[in-house]
Amino acid sequence: MTVPNPASPMDLFAQAPDRVSIYEVSPRDGLQNEAVMIPIEGKKRLINSLVNAGLKRIEITSFVSPKWVPQLADAEELASTLKPPPGVTFGALCPNAKGLERALSAGLSEIAVFLSASETHNKMNINKTIDDTLSVFHEIVPPAREKGLAVRAYVSTVWGCPYEGPIDPKKVLSIAKRLIDLGCYQVSLGDTIGVGTPRQTDLIVRMFRDEMPLSRIALHLHDTRGTALSNIVVGLQLGVRDFDSSVAGVGGCPYAPGAAGNVATEDLIYLMNGMGIETGVDLEGVIEAGRVAEEVIGRQLPGKVHKAGAFKLRKARTA
Amino acid sequence: MTVPNPASPMDLFAQAPDRVSIYEVSPRDGLQNEAVMIPIEGKKRLINSLVNAGLKRIEITSFVSPKWVPQLADAEELASTLKPPPGVTFGALCPNAKGLERALSAGLSEIAVFLSASETHNKMNINKTIDDTLSVFHEIVPPAREKGLAVRAYVSTVWGCPYEGPIDPKKVLSIAKRLIDLGCYQVSLGDTIGVGTPRQTDLIVRMFRDEMPLSRIALHLHDTRGTALSNIVVGLQLGVRDFDSSVAGVGGCPYAPGAAGNVATEDLIYLMNGMGIETGVDLEGVIEAGRVAEEVIGRQLPGKVHKAGAFKLRKARTA
DSSP: OOOSSOOOOOOTTTTOOSBOEEEEOIIIIIGGGSSSOOOHHHHHHHHHHHHHTTOOEEEEEEOSOTTTOGGGTTHHHHHHHOOOOTTOEEEEEOOSHHHHHHHHHTTOSEEEEEEESSHHHHHHHHSSOHHHHHHHHHTTHHHHHHTTOEEEEEEEOSSOBTTTBSOOHHHHHHHHHHHHHHTOSEEEEEETTSOOOHHHHHHHHHHHHTTSOGGGEEEEEBOTTSOHHHHHHHHHHHTOOEEEEBGGGTTSOTTSTTOOOBOBHHHHHHHHHHTTOBOSOOHHHHHHHHHHHHHHHTSOOSOSHHHHOSOOOOOOOOO | OOOSSOOOOOOTTTTOOSBOEEEEOIIIIIGGGSSSOOOHHHHHHHHHHHHHTTOOEEEEEEOSOTTTOGGGTTHHHHHHHOOOOTTOEEEEEOOSHHHHHHHHHTTOSEEEEEEESSHHHHHHHHSSOHHHHHHHHHTTHHHHHHTTOEEEEEEEOSSOBTTTBSOOHHHHHHHHHHHHHHTOSEEEEEETTSOOOHHHHHHHHHHHHTTSOGGGEEEEEBOTTSOHHHHHHHHHHHTOOEEEEBGGGTTSOTTSTTOOOBOBHHHHHHHHHHTTOBOSOOHHHHHHHHHHHHHHHTSOOSOSHHHHOSOOOOOOOOO
């Protein structure tokens, strides 16, 4: 057992950043999980509300085949008709050379590639081995960079795979290094099925911290079991400065009522505000975007702060 | 800004306990917030499911006036007809000498007194000043101790008051010391409106840690803004070993759809299991109790792990 009152003055937040960058994924990671396709005007309304809240990096769609993700079949139309204001970047998922071509013709300035740290999950999701997937990335990342695009990468199932269980973090690190060597500016580490807990996050982040600047990684946590913010706090304590989130927590499986998806942007901003960490995002604006997301999607979404609101003083009844 | 890759080998969990104690509050703090009174058979079913899950300390009801909390008007009947098995303690809230009398006649072995750290909230809730409330406790706590009862205390609005805003932690400490001097074995510090964030928790817990053994405090966190588990992780990092929770997160206001109540016991147990911290509670049992809670209460409840389940390997499709 631990000594009850250790005298150590250890500051748990000594290495926490003053400022973090939020990468908003709701229009892509959120809406691709909805049972129906949201009309393009609803998507634009959601994205505009996110821009109004001060979010500067938004993944708006995916150039995967519409056969696989019909919910995002309007990718070209959306990306070519909705342009980011100055200082804002719109990105999109891009699985292959065909996707890159579509992203380029739609005029995007950033794309993201994706694969899984689990062979089985990668096979189920992309129908390729991890090595073969990385080979395909050789056909996307360097050409995209040559055209002036920024390229981000997602590695999924880092905290656990639904088919393989725990994943060796060394394997994740090795994949991440190959992605960075290839030209990706950042690797977003995904807890795809939301199983991660804080000591595991500590282990994973430390392993990366020993090998590369932490600006090379982002944490992309699903809140399926309620642990996302607690993992983010450990990330902050270790100095991570990049976090993915999705307004209102959109991204839960519509076939599992109440199941949570990505960590909710408004909950993340509330946490950061409370900790004095700058995000550049306006909490009231994100709460409003959460309400827009509920309207556009047409159901109650799992994020908490868009329901509870930021803290506001109430007037006491006078006796 | 923080240096990106500090070389510090600081172990964030060096002071975390190997084992924690969970104090289950759903039958009281949960059900008192429901719009309707749950029939006594439903309450017994819920409490039995909690016992079956391995929870050893359960607050089953409240001996406040039925005029104030009609949902718990069956307190005597429940406490006198449902007896804890060996090794399990059933407790109840007890506001005054009349409540103590009722608790004693029902045969309970533990009671809890409660007040607020905010004068305004205390006045609104109990219609007394904090000093007058503590005076009433002089009529309950020593007599209860003389009769062999254990007495716990709740201090609410520690992380913030809906009417006064931030509360000076020194004031909380001063109240807690008076409660312990009076004979309470533990003071449960409440984030009643769920506004707390991790640095604030760090500040509050450290202040207590400088003044008393941490076994004297418990954290009672509402998850209104999704921050409860992240605050609990900071508590663990500082050595806190006592946490209150409510299965399925019951305790949200029924008039605010989707609003979260207490931190959900199953989410807390999942977190502890993932961190290798013993609780003595069976996760599958708590998940089952969460389902019982939803049946008994008749609506979907906010806890996440009772919906998502613990992690289980899935079989991959063979190509």
